[in-house]
Amino acid sequence: MELCELCQGITLAGLVTKTGYLHRQSFEALQQSANQCDLCNLFLCASLSAFEPKDIVQYLEKHSYQSQIDLKACDGPFFEPGQLGRLSTLVIHVETLGIATLSLYTDAADPAALSGVVTGRYIGLDPSSEAHFCLAAQWIEDCVTNHVECSLVDPSSLPSEILKYRSPLPTRVIDVGSANGSQSPFLYESANQFGTYVTLSHCWGKTPTLTTEAITLQERKNGIELSTLSNTFRDALWITRGLGLRYLWIDALCIIQDSPQDWQRESSRMGEVYRNALFTISATGAEDSHKGCFQKRSAPPLESVKIDCHLDDGTDCKVYLRLPTDHSDTNSFYDDGQAAPLNDRAWCLQERLLSRRVLHYGKEQMFWECHKLSLLEDGSQCEGWSWKKRGFAVMRTCNLEQLSQDQVDQVTGAVYTDWRSTIKRYTARKLTRGTDKLPGLSGVANMIQMFTGDQYLAGLWRKDLPWELIWSASFLAPLARPATYRAPSWSWSSVDGPVEYPVIDLNTSSAVEIIDTQIELLGHDKHGQVKGGWIKISGALVFATGAAENRAESNAAAAIIDAKILNESGHETGSCDFDVEESVPRPVACLLIRLRNGPSPQFRCLILEATGNVPDEYRRIGTGILRTVPATVEMKTIFIV
Secondary structure (H helix, E strand, C coil), X not given: CCCCHHHHCCCHHHHCCCCCEEEECCHHHHHHHCCCCHHHHHHHHHHHHHCCHHHHHHHHHHHCCCCCEEEEEEECCECCCCXXXXXXXXXXXXXXXXXXXXXXXXXXXXXHHHCCCECCCCCCCCCCCHHHHHHHHHHHHHHHHHCHHHCCCCHXXXXXXXXXXXXXXXXXXXXXXXXXXXXXXXXXECCCCEECEEEEECCCCCCCCCCECHHHHHHHHHCCCHHHCCHHHHHHHHHHHHCCCCEEECHHHHCECCCHHHHHHHHCCHHHHHHHCCCEEECCXXXXXXXXXXXXXXXXXXXXXXXXXXXXXXXXXXXXXXXXXXXXXXXXXXXXXXXXXXXXXXXXXXHHHHCCEEEEECCCCEEEEECCCEEXXXXXXXXXXHHHHCHHHHXXXXXXXXXXXHHHHHHHHHHHHHHHHHHHHHHCCECCCHHHCCHHHHHHHHHHHHHHCCCEECCEEHHHHHHHCCCEEHHHCCCECCCCCCCCCCCHHHCECCEECCCCCCCEEECCEEEEEEEEECCCCCCCCEEEEEEEEEEEEEEEEEEECCCCCCCCCEEEEEEEEECCCCCEEEEEEEEEEEEECEEEEEEXXXXXXXXXXXXXXXXXXXXXXXXXXXXXXXXXXXXXXXXXXXXXXXXXX
């Protein structure tokens, strides 16, 4: 169908004015025009998808001839009047009803793209196409060449021949063979050679996949048949080949899975593996290793509609409008939600944090993420994980020896804040093996220790202990302590379930002194599994009773999470959250950790119980807040195990 007169009159300049381009005087007029105009039909379909049917019915009853429809173009959700640039979204505003959107894009070679006016791009249906490989190569080349913050060193200080990016190879990598397939891939033992390699981040899933074990090590070195690889592994191999690279690291194939010694040694090097890679291929939209990176994409229900326009200088250009793609996995790129399967796996958090460049393959489009920026295949530029770019970013660009003490305190404070934020995200994810709780973040911990020089204590940092000790269960959900010892009771790694930290209150001060600490490692990784540990700490200890929060009689027996704290006279003096369900009433010891100053001072405290093994030895059972404290408290030096 031909475009109607109003649609033919749409101009890019008119779409970025404050009032936008007035299109129709009513929704009913749009409905009538949709039968003769493809673009009006597209506007109608977008509106019907965006609004609730009952809202449309009510709107037509009250406003069918009384309100107008205007169009505005912008970059995603941000509209700046008069800004003819970075356009990727068309907003359809139906007065009194709301807004709907369409994707606005153009071809990469069109003047609208070359001038930077339209950044929106077509999302192809085949992520394995040559066009997608070219886009990925463009992202990589631009980052390696121009982003100082994404390099191990400043590229401008290197000879051109070294800009090929060479770093120490992991112990084993997969030599993917030639691009034409004349040579089969095989497992290669690098013997400390330097080279360029990429890594894979993926969900293992429950379906068995090809791995390397002691008995198959030599077989993998002799060659790997493509037909034996899962779809994700095979796709990662094709991506590596297609981008002209030779080496690929996949945990399942490059670590001997039935060798505890090899697994422990290689997992302790995980930080170096991902940090030194040219980039990481992330199978973000795949539930397991068999789903693949090149997943079939859903075609839009309507074809794109072309509009002939011109730029401010009169240059002719062509732009297209289409119904927006399902952005469920795009949203996961902005936030650590459940929309993308990979965001549900604990190990994958570290892999994403450590990687300086990540090429995400979502269900509906590709994403690019590096330390400088984040890009989507549809042309959008977004913030991505903004929290990743704060304290952790400082570690890549800052030398503590060149800072004043106040600056050092500020920088390290930001790093510790990001660590606590990471713990909240990490503990909300799933681990197949509970013993991986500490190894799953050992690479990030190693990076922080190298920067701060601080002592790592089974998931906590000694210089930040007065804050890090007071983690608690998220949403008061019950945690679980594993039957087998995994960490000291004061560590979040000793429990299963999501934990969080209280919001930083600058009006608080530490009420304890950390005298000594000790951690017994289980293996060689100083940031990995532990078999014991304690903290020797001095502070005020208040002995009280934990009782039911909402019961008529506080001495009624119950197994609960949240409780109130009663003093010796039976009066309520505070509240506590047990780590796991505890039977109350029961005696508790409250160690005052942080004092909140002000007219009504209160203490955050650890809720402890005596172990009964030796005098003054306690274990953590929860956290609490004391709003009133006895006039005299007992100052003690105790051990918490």
